[in-house]
Amino acid sequence: MRVYISADMEGISGVVHPSQIDPNGSDYLRGRRLQTGDVNAAIEGALQAGASEVIVNDSHWVQRNILLEDLHPCARLISGSTKRLGMVHGVEGADLALFIGYHAKHGTPYAIADHTWSSSCVDDLRLNGHSIGEFALNAYICGYFGVPVVMASGDQALENEAKALIPGIQVAVVKLATGRWAAECLPLSESRKLIRSCAKEAVSVRNIQPLSPPSPCEVELDLMVTEMADRAEYVPGVHRIGGRTIGFECEDIIKAFEMFRTVVNAASLFTPF
Ligand SMILES: [Zn+2]
Structure with missing residues (x-):
């Protein structure tokens, strides 16, 4: 095993x-x-x-x-x-x-180091309308396999x-x-x-079944400041939803995860102000 x-x-x-x-x-x-x-x-x-x-x-x-x-x-x-x-x-x-x-x-509230992937960039991550953290994101990837x-x-x-x-x-x-x-x-x-x-x-x-990740995956991401969304918007396939919010759609959780990382990397190039 x-x-x-x-x-x-x-x-x-x-x-x-x-x-x-x-x-x-x-x-x-x-x-x-x-x-x-x-x-x-x-x-x-x-x-x-x-x-x-x-x-x-x-x-x-x-x-x-x-x-x-x-x-x-x-x-x-x-x-x-x-x-x-x-x-x-x-x-x-x-x-x-x-x-x-x-x-x-x-x-x-009352959570050690509460954050989602990047404490400087990510305010909220939503997968098909549900707010999720690293635990769910990674558990869905495990479920995919x-x-x-x-x-x-x-x-x-x-x-x-x-x-x-x-x-x-x-x-x-x-x-x-x-x-x-x-x-x-x-x-x-x-x-x-x-x-x-x-x-x-x-x-x-061993009484727990693997999670079934949603497919397709509709992702919305609230970033911390508008400049992060400006930069994330340059990534092909990303659309702007609001001042700090961008979105994208992928066929499965693996592609959604790859897009998420790419978008956060782009957003991380912001100018601290
Ligand atoms: Zn950590």
Whole structure:
């Protein structure tokens, strides 16, 4: 049984501040250790449930956060950021997926680091009229390849978002966010135990079906400032809907994801003012 792990950083045990997740942050090395520890707990749970192969994709920012030297020796690591499927690159062929250290979408109250893909560019992302965050976007891509997301870890806001999309998903709530940059954190021994047991349970039970992504995909994107929409509008196939809103249509979720990334990259060239 092949288990795939997508590992973000904002929802990791003990992470509550940009200094722990920004590669230039003063506490970044500590953030990397915390992330590697949570991922190891998920790997242990998956192995206890009978996984024969575990693949971990480092999914945060530069995507070179996880410390290979400290990672469980039974897992392989996809490290680095030039990956076609981004946060879920390498998921094809897996039997199931676990999302570790995930976070709620932009605009969610009492959620650590609430954002959607780019905290400087993206205000809201809508797929066929429904507002979605990174959790749903990546879960739909997994669904396209027939892979169910059976477990996640993060704060209580991520738990709400995950359960609304995938009823029955196991969620290890490792901290209770009291604001964007504050949370009551479980002791590490307790949160790792929780991650291990949720992963073990989710991988043993395997009672969740893969999501069916919509097709075609109608995407609307609210950007932070008008200049971002000016720049995004140059991308072929994109139309302007409003001052900060653009839209496009694609035949499937993979093409929609590729367009989304291209548009956000174009929008990111804005002039800070
Ligand atoms: Zn991240």
